[in-house]
Amino acid sequence: xxxxxxxxxxxxxxxxxxxxxxxxxxxxxxxxxxxxxxxxxxxxxxxxxxxxxxxxxxxxxxxxxxxxxxxxxxxxxxxxxxxxxxxxxxxxxxxxxxxxxxxxxxxxxxxxxxxxxxxxxxxxxxxxxxxxxxxxxxxxxxxxxxxxxxxxxxxxxxxxxxxxxxxxxxxxxxxxxxxxxxxxxxxxxxxxxxxxxxxxxxxxxxxxxxxxxxxxxxxxxxxxxxxxxxxxxxxxxxxxxxxxxxxxxxxxxxxxxxxxxxxxxxxxxxxxxxxxxxxxxxxxxxxxxxxxxxxxxxxxxxxxxxxxxxxxxxxxxxxxxxxxxxxxxxxxxxxxxxxxxxxxxxxxxxxxxxxx
Numbered sequence: 433x434x435x436x437x438x439x440x441x442x443x444x445x446x447x448x449x450x451x452x453x454x455x456x457x458x459x460x461x462x463x464x465x466x467x468x469x470x471x472x473x474x475x476x477x478x479x480x481x482x483x484x485x486x487x488x489x490x491x492x493x494x495x496x497x498x499x500x501x502x503x504x505x506x507x508x509x510x511x512x513x514x515x516x517x518x519x520x521x522x523x524x525x526x527x528x529x530x531x532x533x534x535x536x537x538x539x540x541x542x543x544x545x546x547x548x549x550x551x552x553x554x555x556x557x558x559x560x561x562x563x564x565x566x567x568x569x570x571x572x573x574x575x576x577x578x579x580x581x582x583x584x585x586x587x588x589x590x591x592x593x594x595x596x597x598x599x600x601x602x603x604x605x606x607x608x609x610x611x612x613x614x615x616x617x618x619x620x621x622x623x624x625x626x627x628x629x630x631x632x633x634x635x636x637x638x639x640x641x642x643x644x645x646x647x648x649x650x651x652x653x654x655x656x657x658x659x660x661x662x663x664x665x666x667x668x669x670x671x672x673x674x675x676x677x678x679x680x681x682x683x684x685x686x687x688x689x690x691x692x693x694x695x696x697x698x699x700x701x702x703x704x705x706x707x708x709x710x711x712x713x714x715x716x717x718x719x720x721x722x723x724x725x726x727x728x729x730x731x732x733x734x735x736x737x738x739x740x741x742x743x744x745x746x747x748x749x750x751x752x753x754x755x756x757x758x759x760x761x762x763x764x765x766x767x768x769x770x771x772x773x774x775x776x777x778x779x780x781x782x783x784x785x786x787x788x
Contacts, residue, residue, distance in 0.1 A: 452780075452782075455779065455780055455782075456780045459776035459777070459779055459780040460776075462772065462776055463769070463772055463773055466768065466769050466772035466773075467578070467769050470574075470764075470765035470768045470769050471571060471574070471575075471765060473761070473764075473765065474567070474570060474571060474574065474758075474761045474762065474765050475560070475567065475571075477757060477758070477761045478560050478565070478566065478567030478570070478758060478761075479553075479556055479557065479560050479567075481754045481757060481758070482551070482555075482556035482557075482560050482565075482567075483551055483553070483556045484551070484750070507528065510528065511529075514528075566739065566754065566755060566758050569758075570736075570739060570758040570759070570761060570762045571762075573717075573720055573736030573739065573762055574736075574762040574765050574766060576720055576736075577713075577716040577717055577719070577720045577736065577766055578765075578766060578769060580649075580652060580653050580656055580716045580719060580720070581709075581712055581713055581769075581770050582769075582770070582773055583656075583657075584653055584654075584656035584657035584659075584662075584712055584715075584716070585657075585705060585709070585770060585773055585774060585777075586777075587653065587654070587657040587663060588657055588662055588663050588666045588701060588704075588705050589666075589698045589701055589702075589705070589777060591625050591657075591666055591667045591701075592666040592669065592670045592697045592698050592700065592701030592704075593694035593695075593697050593698045593701075594621075594625065594667075594694075595621060595625050595666075595667040595668075595670035595671045595697060596670040596673070596693045596694050596696060596697025596698070596700075597690050597693050597694050597697070598617065598618065598621045599670060599671055599693070600689070600690065600693035602617065602618055618671075621667075621671065622671065625663070625664070625667035625668075625671070626664045626667050626668050626671070627664070629654070629657070629658035629663045629664050630658060630661065630664055632651075632654070632655050632658060633655075633658060633659065638655070644722070645722045645723045646722055646723070652719045652723070655715065655719060656712055656716050656719060657712075659711060659712055659715035660711040660712070660715070662704075662705065662711070662712060665704055665708075666701040666704050666705060669697075669700055669701065669704055670700065670701065673697070673700065695781050695782065698777075698781055699778060699781050699782075702774055702775075702777065702778040702781075705774050706771065706774050706775070709767055709770035709771050709774060710763075710767045710770075712770060713763055713766035713767045713770055714763060716766060717736055717759075717762065717766065720736045720737070721736045721737040721740050722737070723737070736759070736762065739755055739759055739762075740755075740759060
């Protein structure tokens, strides 16, 4: 009799939690599928590049650039030492300068490249699947940068949610003492969520010091999240947003609607994060390339730095283009998966779809 008289709305809370869990699980599966598609596309690109057999020819013997630099330094040292000796005549200076001016400029050696020929699919697959192939380097680098990118996007969502909760609490009716504490909390939130993330970006050594890495995993992820003002912009949008529906819900309930305020702010951050995903993907690739230059992190190096250096150091134009294409392919994989992650987080938070 009690089961028959129980209203059907009693189990709406359990049904809502079940629906939310199913939605989150579906979003996670779609993110994993996006990762698989992205790396499959990178494999297809590497296989396409490996079908071209490139014969770089024989590199002619040329004097290295270091030998030219050593010669120039020796001449400058000799001129400096002669200028300090009073017995040296001006004619000797002119003779040495004239001999130095007749030195030919150093140039890159000309490499005679052979014709481009196609290889079989089997040979191309063997080249791609080898242990030291460029595809393995690019895939390993993208796999190492991907968690960093996703963690940075998650930090952006969390920063917006925290800022939304702070703004919601400060807008609730309060007495004079609580209002003073609210102003202090708002100023602290502005510093922690908006101003402080920008400080690492103002250090030029992070970008120009070739021997410096971004440090531990947390500091590297924080740098990616703050890149291009992403975290600061997401938090500032939530802090300066107009009155949200959570305020009206709090008036009806009589208590703060913290969860609703956080969800609304995170949904607003999704619109801000979506166009900035390529910039964060480039920042993640930059952080991994910087980590490859750190002598203390050789064991955990991703290999993207080696791939970038190979793209700049190869003598053959075709080899340079191949390395650049794989670096660009890794960046596209990161951007694609990052876009999918932002969209799925927005869907998991309950973003309704508008059908045309």
